[in-house]
Amino acid sequence: MSENKFKLVECPRDAMQGLHDFVPTELKSEYLNLLLQAGFDTLDFGSFVSPKAIPQMADTAEVLASLDLSSTSTKLLAIVANLRGAEDAVKHEQINYLGFPFSISETFQQRNTNSSINQSLNTVEDMLSLCERNNKTAVVYLSMGFGNPYGDDWNDEIVEKWADVLVQKGVKILSLADTVGVSTPEKIKNILPKLISKFSNTEIGIHLHSTPAERFEKIEAAYNSGVKRIDCALKGFGGCPMAADDLTGNIATEDVISYLNSKGEKLNLNMGKWDEAIALSAQIFR
Template identity: 45%
Template sequence: MPYKSEEIILVDCPRDAIQGILHPISTQKKADHINKLLESEVFDWIDFGSFVSPKAVPQLSDTAEVLRLLNINNKSTKLLTIVVNEKGADAASLFPEITYLGYPFSISESFQKRNTNVGIDEAFSRLKNINEIARNTSKEVVVYISMAFGNPYGDIWSQELVVNWIGKIKALGIKEFSLADTTAEAEISDITTLFKKCIHEFPELRIGSHFHSKKEDSLVKIKAAYAAGCRKFDGALMGYGGCPFAKDDLVGNIPSEDLLDFFERKTDILALKNSFIHLIS
C-alpha cells in the first residue's frame, strides 16, 4: 500500500544495536556507518548514541566524538540520543546537531532500578529536570515507556497504569512517546488494545513503538501497531540489539529492513546491511 512519507516516522537505532556488543568498535567505524544511514535518507530519525556512564555502557562512551564526525549538512534526518540523568542531558544539550533526548522510563519499579539504578519516583524527578534542560536548549524529550506490555518481575502492571503515566508525563509538556515491548512478550491483542487506548486518550501526542521481537514475529507486530494507529516505528538493521538490562535471553529489535519494506521506502538495503556487518565485525 502507498504511504505518504510525512505520515510515518521510521527510526533506525544503531545505538540499540551495538550497545551490548562486547568487543570495542572504533569511533570512526561508528561514524562511517551512521553517515551511511544519513546518506540513504530513508530514516526520519537515527537513534545514534547515548550520554550515559561509560561504566554502564562502555561501547557508547565516545558518542560525542562520533557526533563530530557525522556529515549532517543538508540532511533531513534528525538525531536522537539517550540520556538517563541531568548530567547526560547537559552534555547532549551542548550539541545543536541533536534534536531529541530519549529518556527510558519504566513503569516497572524493578526494571527502572535495574536499568538506571533509581526507582520510579526518582526517575520521574529526573525527567522533570531533563525536560527543563531540553526546553532551554531547543531540544525535545522522547519518553520510552519501558515494560509497557508487562514485566517478568511480578511488578504491578495494567494498561490503565500505562495511560496514567503517560498522562502524568504529558503534564510536563512532553509530546513524544514510544511504547516499549522490552521483553518481547507482547501479544498482538495487547499491542492492538494498548495503542488504541493510548491514542484515543491522547490524540494530541505522538505515540510510537519500540518493539523487541523474534524475527518471525516482527511483521505481525508492525502491522498490528499500524492498524491501531501507531505512526512511528523503531528498528535496527538485521534486528540486532535489544536491551541488555532486561534479561539474558532477550531477542532482538524489529529489523529496519522489515520497516522499509512494509512502508515501501526504497534504498540499497544490501549496502546498509554490509555497512552494519562491517561495523560489528
C-alpha cells in the first residue's frame, strides 16, 4: 500500500468543454457540487479562455460563484491559455490551481493557444509570478507528451528536456498529457519513471486520453511507474476539442477507482455522492 496519498483529479471541464449543446449553468453547478461532495483531491472545474474558442466554458465565473465549498476538502483547478486568462482566474479566492497546457509540439501550441512554444514559456514565467503573488499554484501540462499527429519531432529526450526547462522555471506540478490518445503502456513505462526519479521535488502527474479498450493497461502502467496523480473524468467523457480526437476520451474515473481499490489505496471517496453524480451526468452527456 502506498504511503503517499494518491491524488485523483476529476475533470468535468475536460469532459464538458467539447459538447455541442450548451449545458445550463444551473445544471453544471449541480453536477460540480455533487463531485465536490464525492471528495476528490482536485476538481478541474472550468477554464478562463476565450468564449469564442470554448463556448461551453463561457460561464465559468458564474458557475464558480454557485459552488458550495463549505463541506469539502477538494481543491479547485481552472485552465488558462494565456496571461489574460490567468489574470482573470487569480481574482477568485476559491481557486487553488491554475492549469496551463504547454505543448512540446509547435504545431499544437499554435493551434491550442495561438502562440509559439517560446511565447508559451514566457506565459508560464508570468503565470508562475502571478500565482506566487496571489497564493495559487501552477499546474503545467506537457501537452502532446506521448507524440503528435503533426509530424513534429517527438522522443523521450524532448519530453525530458522540456520537463527540465519547466522545473528550472519553478513549476512544482507537472502533468504529462496524452492529448490525442497515442500513449501506450510501453511509452508510459519508458517516460514516467525517469521524470519521477529525476524531478523528485516536483509532483509528476498524468493526463491520459484513451479508447475504452486500452484504459486499464494505461492506468496499470502509470501506477507501476510510480505516479501519484491521475487526471480522469466520469465515464471517460470528453477529450480535447482542439485536437479533433473523436475516438479517444478521458480515462474513466470509475476505472481508476476500481484499479486503485484493488491495490489497497485509500481514496476516502463518498461513493453515494459519486453515484448521484453518475446519475445526473445522463442529463449533461446525451
